[in-house]
Amino acid sequence: MxxxxxxxxxxxxxxxxxxxxxxxxxxxxxxxxxxxxxxxxxxxxxxxxxxxxxxxxxxxxxxxxxxxxxxxxxxxxxxxxxxxxxxxxxxxxxxxxxxxxxxxxxxxxxxxxxxxxxxxxxxxxxLDGPLPPDPHLDDATRRLAAALAVTAGRYTGASSVRVAVPVPAKDRPPYALGALDGYAVFTADLSPGRTVGDLLATGPAAPLTEGEEPPALGLVADAGGGAVTLPTGPGALPAPAHQVMYVREQLATSPPDTRLSALDPLSAAEGAARLALGAPDSTWRPTPLRIDAAFAAQVAARPDAPALTSGAATLTYAELDSRAEALADGLHAHGVRPGDLVGLCLPRSTDLVAAMLAVLKADAVYVPFDPEHPADRRERTARDAGLRLTVGDPAALTGHPPRPAADRRAAACPAYVIHTSGSTGRPKGVLVPHANVTALVDAVRDDFGLSPDDTWTCFHSAAFDFSVWEIWGALLTGGRLVVVDHWTSRSPEDFHALLVRERVSVLSQTPSAFTQLAAADRASRAAVAVRLVVLGGEPLDTRPLLDWFDLHPEDRCRLVNMYGITETTVHATATTVTRRQALDGSRSVGRPLPGWSVRVLDACGRPVPPGAPGEIHVGGAGVALGYLNRPSLTAERFVPDPLDPAGRRLYRSGDLGRLLADGTLEHLGRMDDQVKVRGFRIEPGEIRHVLLEDPAVSAAAVTVTGGGEGDAAAVRIDAYVVPAPGAGEDPGPVRERAARLLPAHMVPATVTVLAALPLTANGKLDQARLPAPATHRVPAAAPHEASRDSGPTAALAAVWQEVLGVEQVGRDDNFWDLGGNSLYAIRIGTLARERGLPGVRLRQLYLTPTLGALSDALAREP
Missing domain, CATH: 3.30.559.10 (Chloramphenicol acetyltransferase-like domain)
Structure with missing residues (x-):
């Protein structure tokens, strides 16, 4: 300005x-x-x-x-x-x-x-002014304006920056007095691929039109010598003036074909200081341990203490160890040898945890699958991983002779593989070693006060890496782990009752699930005993936490927001969320955990200035070994860490972030088209790949929309397909096939059939021209008779309309086909109770997904 x-x-x-x-x-x-x-x-x-x-x-x-x-x-x-x-x-x-x-x-x-x-x-x-300005800039002024634009663009991430430049009036009398000179606007195009020559050849600055406000960013006229200079004073510049001048020097000395991305506002010393800011704590050195060895230490210390609860059954540490040993013997009898990959496809139970431990005792690598995922997807992933064995029934592993004693591999060897979505249609298997998991637990043990007095929940699917933190965080600190069955995890009221009943003290949740639990907590008269809540898996909107703080003050229940990625072993940073942060809407995810490092780097791998956006790189104790059987992708995403004397690597997260001057990290979302859907990381390209495999589809596009203002339930996936020659135009079979190959959170809410995909002049998908998604409905003789019903059916239809955002609902309309998901199902149950209707449980929606069938089922309940 x-x-x-x-x-x-x-x-x-x-x-x-x-x-x-x-x-x-x-x-x-x-x-x-x-x-x-x-x-x-x-x-x-x-x-x-x-x-x-x-x-x-x-x-x-x-x-x-x-x-x-x-x-x-x-x-x-x-x-x-x-x-x-x-x-x-x-x-x-x-x-x-x-x-x-x-x-x-x-x-x-x-x-x-x-x-x-x-x-x-x-x-x-x-004289009265201003007079018409002369927008032509001399070389020195143009270079200074360009330097200010480049520096501002680096701090803000903008690809186009406008700079107000003072310019003399045309034909000004030499001794005229007044506000006669004016301003012009220098517009710098900082798009990828632009060069120094391109920037300095930018056309004349455009004079301001009458009534137009100059850009907030600008140069000033120096009254002393007539030159144009940088403004002074607090807040006058988005970056230190010396950094702008450093870029100006580079503009003056760099060849014209130098990419603008190669210009760096930071000197070598400033860059080194930024790298050191996010470096690991050199005083913290974990002892590399295998998971099963760390567990054995807990068994030796407290064999009779409760370790694992599932339903009415509880196993002590000694009993869980004995059960795992027996299953490990069975694995060996079935040909499992050190380093083999063993699939686990078991419901949430004591057997699931015991089987994980058994695989580790057998010196193998466990690969968890979610039984709720489609069988076709599980089979594809199992083939891709090259599994030695998949355990679906642990009974087959019992009754075998003890396996021979043998030395186990080092803690740096893989312990498990968890698959994440892949843009090529193949989920990526992430190889994580034992030492990473034990280092994670040790890094937070003292800060979080983890002890044998704690009771944890295993709320998340074993195929979601949050479960790694829950399971081993409890069992490697001597706590008790309560396994939450699938249907209880989908009902906030039932889960809240479990927390009260089991006196759970350590709770881990994605923000979207915690929002639903907090609502159930407000409605319940029973008090939970939770002292620590760990939030992670997706970006956190802190404002909804204010209601939680009203019932659970900070001095009694600590909320910790953690940022992490499967490839960096669940968590990499942590910050305690306070009421003040919630009021401010903080986006901070805190500082690196002891032993972890966080760097925010530009496209050239250099540290960005304080507070400037860049790609988050995570290094240190949590970096995984790479992707299973994907060497080229591993080399692309796992890069050398120039500051690590041990030669370890950094993981390029693909996340956009800001590293502030105090060393705290702000998470700003994804840089690519990867998205989070209710805590799960997905690649829309994988969904598109599955659609294109359908013989009835010749072209496909996938969009992910919604989720504004932190509403995770509103995130929806929509697909657009062009039928293959001779194929029908009914989208139902296309969606049904996709549902057999994709987990529920990746199945498109709608499939819209188009004659052709809209393209840009460059032949790329033009998303702006895609039509509104078509809502799929099952054909019915009287599709909207629910709107003419009275009583419970009409009231339930009104609840569906409000939650799903649709104008009409018929008796034969399917909840899932209307864009429903597990979070919307929870909202339907809550709103139904508020309106005096019977509560709708998620399991019931799966069994009776149409409005009519659900209404009839509710009417039959006593």
Whole structure:
């Protein structure tokens, strides 16, 4: 934004007197502004310090930064300093400050020349302005404007930056007085691939049109010498001035074909300091341990303590260890050897946890599958992983002789593989070693106060890496783990009751699930005993946490927001969320865990300035070994860490973030088209790949929309398909096939059939021209008879309409086909109870997904 005032400091002869200067100013002002009652006067001020002292410098700066009083054109302050050595009288300084709306920088120089006696006031003529500007910039001004734009773009992430540049008026009389000069706008295109030559060849700056506000970012005219300079003062620049000048030097010395991305506002020393800011804590050195070895230490310390609860059954540490040993013997009998991959497809139960431990005891690698995922998807993933064996029934592993004793591999060897979505249609298997998991637990054990007194829940699917934290966080610290069955995890009321009943003290949740649980907590009279809530898996909107803080003050229940990725072993950073942060809507995910590192780097792998956006890179103790059987993808995403003497790697997360000057990280979302859907990381490309495998589809597109204001339930996936020649136009079979190959959270809510996909001039998908998704309905003779019903069916239809955002619902409309998901199902149950209807459980929606069938089922309930 152009400055509100101009200032100029003029050194006067030592012999100049106050009376002479005051008289000259009064005479000139009377001549230039004869009808103005607020003519400027001279303000003599004594500075009790030598002219060259720090105190004098501060005083001059203070006078220069102080704006003119409202209604005044000009302020003139005469600073006289303390005598120098031998009574020498120093020269005074005249500080002139002008309202920018009354006098421009050129005019202020004319005023100074008159007061110094260099120019007769009669030769100066006041004029009304502004006059038409000359938008042509000289090379020096263009280079400075370009440097400011490049630096600002690096701090903000903008690909186009506008800079206001002061420009002289055309045909200005040499002694004209007034606000006559104007501003033009230098627009810098910083798009990828642009070069220094492109930027410096940018066309003439565009003059501001009448009434147009100049950009907030701008240069200022120097009243002292007529040059254009950077503005000064707090908040005047988005970056330190020396960084802008450093970029200006690079613009002046770099070849024209130099990419703008190669310009760096940070000096080598500043870059090194930024890298060190997110480096691992060198004082924290975990002892590499295998998971099963760390568990064995807990068994030895407290064999009779409760370890695992599922339903009414509880196993002690000794009993869980014995069960796992028996299953490990069975694995060996079935041919499992060290390093083999063993699939686990078991419901949430004591057997699931025991089987995980058994695989580790057999020195193999467990690969968890979610039994709720389609069988076809599980089979594809199993083939891709090259599994030795898949355990679906642990009974087949019992009753075998003890396996021979053998040395187990080192803690740096893989412990498990968890698959994440892949853009090529193949889920990516992430290889995570034992040492990463034990380091994670050790990194937070003291800070979180984890102890054998804690009771944890295993709420999440074993195929979701949050479960790694829940299971081993409990069992490697001597706590008790309560396994939450599938249907209880889908009912906030039932889950809340479990928390109360089991006296759970450590709870881990995705923010979207926690929002539903918090609502159930507000509605319940029973109090939970939770002392620690760990939130992760997806971005956190802190504002909804205020209601939780009302019932669970910070001194009794600690909320921790953690950021992490499967490839960096669940968590990488942590921050305690306070009421103040919730009120502020903080996006901070905190500082790196001990042993972890966080860097925010640009496209060239250099550290970005403090607070500037860049790609989050995670290093240290949690970085995985890579992707299973995907060497090229591993090399692309796992890159060398130049600061790690051990030669370990950084993981390029693909997440956008800001590393602040205090070392805290803000998470800003994804850089690519990867998205989070209710805590799960998905690649839309994988969904598109599955659609294109359908013989009835010749082209496909996938969009992910919704989720604004932190509403995870509103995130929806929509698909668009072009039928293959000879195929029908019914989207139902296409969606049904996709549902057999994709987990529920990846199945498109709608499939819209198009004659052709809209394309841009470059032949790419034009998402802006895609039509609104078509809602799939099962054909019915009377599709909207529910709207004519009275009683419970109509009331239930109204609930569906409100939650799903549809205008009409018929008896044969399917909840899932209307865009329903598990979070919407929970909302339907809550809203139904609020309106006096029977509660709708998620399991019931699966069994009776149409409105009519659900209404009839509810009517039959006692």
């Amino acid at each position: 152009p400055p509100t005032h101009h200032t100029l400091t003029v050194r006067l002869p030592a012999a100049a007197t106050d009376a002479e200067l005051a008289a000259a100013l009064t005479a000139a002002a009377a001549l230039w502004w004869p009808g103005d009652r607020r003519r400027p006067r001279l303000w003599p001020e004594a500075v009790p310090a030598p002219a060259g002292s720090d105190a004098a410098v501060r005083r001059r700066a203070a006078e220069a930064s102080r704006p003119v009083a409202p209604g005044h054109r000009l302020r003139a302050v005469l600073l006289r300093y303390a005598d120098g050595e031998h009574g020498h009288r120093p020269a005074p300084d005249l500080v002139l400050t002008a309202d920018a709306c009354a006098l421009d920088a050129h005019s202020l120089r004319l005023v100074a020349r008159v007061l110094r006696g260099e120019l007769d006031p009669d030769t100066v003529t006041p």
